[in-house]
Amino acid sequence: MDHISPVIWQFLVKWLTNFAVIPPEASKVAPQVDALLLFMTLVSLVGLTLVILLVVTFSILYRRERNPVATQIEGSTLLEATWTIIPLGLFLVMFVWGSVLYFRIYTPPPNAMQVYVVGKQWMWKAEHPGGQHEINSLHVPVNQPVDLTLISQDVFHSFSMPAFRVKREAIPGRYTTVWFEATQEGTYHLFCSQYCGTAHSAMIGQIVVMSQDDYKKWLASSTSGVSLAQNGERLFASLSCTACHNGTPGARGPSLAGVYGSTLTLTNGQKVTVDDEYLRQAILNPSAHITQGYAPIMPTYEGQVSEEGLFSLVEYIKNLDTNYRIQQTTTTTELAPAATAAAPAGSNGKVSHE
Ligand code: HEC
Ligand SMILES: [Cu+2]
The missing domain is CATH 1.10.760.10 (Cytochrome c-like domain)
Structure with a gap:
């Protein structure tokens, strides 16, 4: 037994350090999405705590041995109005905040760089205006808005970049668009997040965020010669x-x-x-x-x-x-x-x- 426990311990440490509850915040919009998510989580937690506290307190206070006969209660308008108006206010805050973010995510800035993406069972193909083609990877410069035009060649797919907090369906027969601005150099996950058949889980790739200079070098070295x-x-x-x-x-x-x-x-x-x-x-x-x-x-x-x-x-x-x-x-x-x-x-x- 002695020799097993260090192994398990090592595994646990490795798992805990590699297990990211939240992926890195690598785009301009990522901290904004996370802030909204945090707000919603906090509101839910406060609501949950309040409900649990009331349930527990009331079950103790009004337990049967203290109240053998139920008392008829007529209700309280003030109380009901309070528990309606406060949550309504909170939900409206979420609604407005969410809508503002939504429009920000789906309205590309005018200086965005265009990249075209075709999804098919089971790969992503990216086409740069300069004539560079990539499969299951997307090279982009840091601090530059990138506007993706997506389409699917067969079934529904979804182009998902968790580190950028952005995803968008690739639909057969119709273009969809989404944009992001990467803020940190590095390599990030690209997933298809819509079940699209047998090898759906293998429809993955990398988003490589490079410095402006490295990106220019990459463009020059990867060109097909025809824009x-x-x-x-x-x-x-x-x-x-x-x-x-x-x-x-x-x-x-x-x-x-x-x-x-x-x-x-x-x-x-x-x-x-x-x-x-x-x-x-x-x-x-x-x-x-x-x-x-x-x-x-x-x-x-x-x-x-x-x-x-x-x-x-x-x-x-x-x-x-x-x-x-x-x-x-x-x-x-x-x-x-x-x-x-x-x-x-x-x-x-x-x-x-x-
Ligand atoms: C037989 C002649 C003919 C051929 C060949 C042809 N077109 Fe057209 N195209 C037209 C006419 C006439 C219109 C305007 C009427 C309409 O909207 O259909 C038009 C309209 C368009 C439009 C809409 C824009 C506008 O100003 O109306 C686009 C885009 C277009 N064509 C692209 C193409 C492309 C790309 C090809 C080749 C793959 C092509 N066309 C081949 C005759 C043609
Ligand atoms: Cu897919």
Whole structure:
């Protein structure tokens, strides 16, 4: 027996020191989420203590041997109002506090860096605008808001980053977004937190938060040589989108330069703001919303473009300038030409487009 106890002790110590009740607070929003959680826990604990104290006290005070016959009580409006209004006030505080946080978590700041994520059974694929592809990992710079656009290729998944206190469903057929700003360098867990089939528990990865400099180096060393927008440009040509969308005056389709973020009027008079989701729908389901002044001649591309391909097309259309050229964006300029040439095609376990 003597030799077992140190082993158990060692195990216990190791378990206790490694067992994190609360994951690290590694994002800007994490301490705010924890503060709300702490408040809610404290309110519940105070409520629980109060109820237990009353139950115990009353069962002793009014036990049968002291009160053999029950007395009829008419109630007290003051008492009832008190135990209604105080909890109501506390719940309203939680509601307002929670809503403010919710909107903060789901409204990305305008300077956020864009990353696209595809979930599928059973992996996460991340696409950076500069053309870097990753599987089950996401490299991001510290102190920089990152805006994720998510979609699933098959069933529901949920992109969950506990250290950042953020998660978001990846849904088939529709883009969802979520943003975070990492505040500490390090490597953090990435989970799929929605049961999605046999290997759901293996759908895990890493979020690597790097210094701005290391991130730039990582971008340069991991590039595929073709930015997402450039890949989109290629697809745009190979799918013959150019036949109708080419920015010339007589073109059969509207010019797509500057369409992103603009407001379109549809034939039914409805006004829509063009965002990522609208672009995706316009490509896959063109007949659902026809732009005013145009004939419904655009064919559907449903089933012909992969989710990664759609991300490329969206990124291309977002970055089109009036000459139908890709605008230089901050992320694409970070592609150092030397590193681009040096990276052999097909390196870094890339996901192939199309
Ligand atoms: C046969 C001609 C034709 C082809 C090919 C075509 N489109 Fe279109 N497209 C149109 C027309 C016409 C409209 C406007 C009417 C509508 O909304 O369907 C349009 C609308 C759009 C819109 C909505 C924005 C707006 O200003 O109305 C997007 C985005 C778009 N096309 C992208 C594409 C992409 C990407 C491809 C290739 C994968 C493509 N189109 C291929 C004719 C075409
Ligand atoms: Cu999953």
